[in-house]
Amino acid sequence: MMREFLKMHGLGNDFVVIDARREPYAPSEAEVRAIADRRTGVGCDQFIVLNPAVTPGVSGFMRIHNADGSEVSACGNASRCVGWLLMEEAGADRARFETNAGVLEATRGPAGTVTVDMGPARLAWNEIPLAGPADTLRLDVEHGGFAGPVAVSMGNPHAVFFVDDAEAVPLAEVGPALEHHAAFPERTNVEFATVLSPTRIRMRVWERGAGITQACGSGACATAVAAIRRGLTARKADVVLDGGTLTIEWLENGHVLMTGPVAHSFTGRLSAGLGGT
Numbered sequence: 001m002m003r004e005f006l007k008m009h010g011l012g013n014d015f016v017v018i019d020a021r022r023e024p025y026a027p028s029e030a031e032v033r034a035i036a037d038r039r040t041g042v043g044c045d046q047f048i049v050l051n052p053a054v055t056p057g058v059s060g061f062m063r064i065h066n067a068d069g070s071e072v073s074a075c076g077n078a079s080r081c082v083g084w085l086l087m088e089e090a091g092a093d094r095a096r097f098e099t100n101a102g103v104l105e106a107t108r109g110p111a112g113t114v115t116v117d118m119g120p121a122r123l124a125w126n127e128i129p130l131a132g133p134a135d136t137l138r139l140d141v142e143h144g145g146f147a148g149p150v151a152v153s154m155g156n157p158h159a160v161f162f163v164d165d166a167e168a169v170p171l172a173e174v175g176p177a178l179e180h181h182a183a184f185p186e187r188t189n190v191e192f193a194t195v196l197s198p199t200r201i202r203m204r205v206w207e208r209g210a211g212i213t214q215a216c217g218s219g220a221c222a223t224a225v226a227a228i229r230r231g232l233t234a235r236k237a238d239v240v241l242d243g244g245t246l247t248i249e250w251l252e253n254g255h256v257l258m259t260g261p262v263a264h265s266f267t268g269r270l271s272a273g274l275g276g277t
């Protein structure tokens, strides 16, 4: 197999992106793991395949695979990257594309940034999903001294812990157990957040299927929504991640807007062994 790919990233959360709109490509879990491997493959947090659109009026169907091979329904940083690619391709300031979670719309933001309407935040226990009925504003989940996260779905599950000092959280120690906690039948992404002001949040992430990443767009959306639900911030706030800052706004109609940068690092080819050249 020889396929051209783009290496892109949003705030250091990096992707291998394949355009499969003309030539189909459905990777197996093992192929994704081989491509994502940073020692022997190209290396990435998520592997993105842009397929032909299913819904009329949209430009493509984005399928998202975590580094561990699992397929998921949302990725905020990759949505900005794919939105930017589609806008560039069409010479337009707006692009619509779909994911397993629904149709998303990207627009050009200030200073080369991209804004994506990530759709509605989902807050009901069965939309996260959780193992059973629960108050998503304060879950009965505890591990390693951290307790009571807010659960939010942005098309993918998030558990947001508010802490005094996000920098001090031993992410690599507590992340795996929380990702696999029995409360989350589909596992979860885990965020630790410190509210710095009503318009600024510091957040670090342990991503389901990828571990610690520099940034998680859907996690930033979930964190802002969780902070607003707890009455901690305004409806628009900057979320400061290890890789940089995203601006998140939770609209009155329930949709979440995410604005941030996009970067294109290089183009390569996947060789038969799925390493890059």
Ligand SMILES: N[C@@H](CCC[C@H](N)C(=O)O)C(=O)O
Pocket: 013, 045, 046, 066, 072, 073, 074, 075, 076, 077, 078, 156, 157, 189, 207, 208, 209, 210, 213, 215, 216, 217, 218, 219
């Ligand atoms: N990095 C992403 C999220 C990717 C998917 C996530 N790990 C999951 O399993 O749901 C983002 O920017 O949102």
